[in-house]
Amino acid sequence: MCVILNLLIMKKILFSTMALMAFGFMNAQENANVPITNNGFKQGDVFMTGxxxxxxxxxxxxxxxxxxxxxxxxxxxxxxxxxxxxxxFMSGKTEVPLAPDVKTTEFSVGVFGRYYFTPGSTFSVFGELGVDYIHSKQEALTEDTSNAFRIGLAPGVNYFVSQHFALEATFGVLSYRTNNPSTDGVDNTDNFNLGLNFTDINLGLIYRF
Structure with missing residues (x-):
C-alpha cells in the first residue's frame, strides 16, 4: 500500500512539474520576439542546485x-x-522480522558538465554528463565497505520562475557503475543501466547568483 501511495505521489509531482515546464515552453514560443532580460543563464553565471x-x-x-x-x-x-x-549522501535501513536490521550509507563526490541548448531563455533543455566516486558501507551482523565509480548521462529541463530561481528535472537514461568490495574473495561488480524509471527521475530547484 505504501509503495502504491508513494508512486502515485511521485507521478503527481512529476506530471505537475512537466505541465508547468510545458506551459513555460509554450509561453516562451509565443513571446519569442520579446527580448528576455531577467531570466536565463549567460557566460560567467554561477548556480547551485540539488x-x-x-x-x-x-x-x-x-x-x-x-x-x-x-x-x-x-x-x-x-x-x-x-x-x-x-x-x-544516502542513508537507508531495511527491517526484516527475526533478523538484524541492515543499514546502508553511501557518500559520493563527483564532477559534471552540462550543455544548455537555449541558456538565455526562460525554458531550456540540457544534457548532463557526470562522473562520481562512491564509498558505501553496509552494516548487519558484519560491516562491509566498497568503493565504486559511476558514469551517468542524462537529459534535463529547467524553467525560470523568477530572476534567480528555476525548477529543474533530470531523467536518467544511461549509466555505468563498477563496484570494488573491500571483502577478500568477492569479485568486482559492473552494472550497466539503460532505461527510465521513477528512481532515475530527479526534481530540484536552481538558484542563480
Missing part, C-alpha cells in the same frame, strides 16, 4: 526506509557550457 529524496517501501513485514541528498554547484564557462562539482 535533489532530496525520501523513500519508504513495505513488503509484508519487511520495511525499507531511505533518505538521500545531492547538492551541486556549477559555473558557465561559455554561453552554453557549465561545469561543476557534486556531493552526495
Amino acid at each position: 535533489s532530496i529524496g525520501i523513500g519508504s517501501e513495505s513488503t509484508g513485514d519487511n520495511k525499507t526506509n531511505s533518505f538521500n541528498v545531492k547538492p551541486k554547484a556549477a559555473y558557465f564557462l561559455t554561453e552554453n557550457i557549465a561545469v561543476g562539482a557534486a556531493l552526495g
Whole structure:
C-alpha cells in the first residue's frame, strides 16, 4: 500500500512539474520576439542546485526506509557550457522480522558538465554528463565497505520562475557503475543501466547568483 501511495505521489509531482515546464515552453514560443532580460543563464553565471529524496517501501513485514541528498554547484564557462562539482549522501535501513536490521550509507563526490541548448531563455533543455566516486558501507551482523565509480548521462529541463530561481528535472537514461568490495574473495561488480524509471527521475530547484 505504501509503495502504491508513494508512486502515485511521485507521478503527481512529476506530471505537475512537466505541465508547468510545458506551459513555460509554450509561453516562451509565443513571446519569442520579446527580448528576455531577467531570466536565463549567460557566460560567467554561477548556480547551485540539488535533489532530496525520501523513500519508504513495505513488503509484508519487511520495511525499507531511505533518505538521500545531492547538492551541486556549477559555473558557465561559455554561453552554453557549465561545469561543476557534486556531493552526495544516502542513508537507508531495511527491517526484516527475526533478523538484524541492515543499514546502508553511501557518500559520493563527483564532477559534471552540462550543455544548455537555449541558456538565455526562460525554458531550456540540457544534457548532463557526470562522473562520481562512491564509498558505501553496509552494516548487519558484519560491516562491509566498497568503493565504486559511476558514469551517468542524462537529459534535463529547467524553467525560470523568477530572476534567480528555476525548477529543474533530470531523467536518467544511461549509466555505468563498477563496484570494488573491500571483502577478500568477492569479485568486482559492473552494472550497466539503460532505461527510465521513477528512481532515475530527479526534481530540484536552481538558484542563480
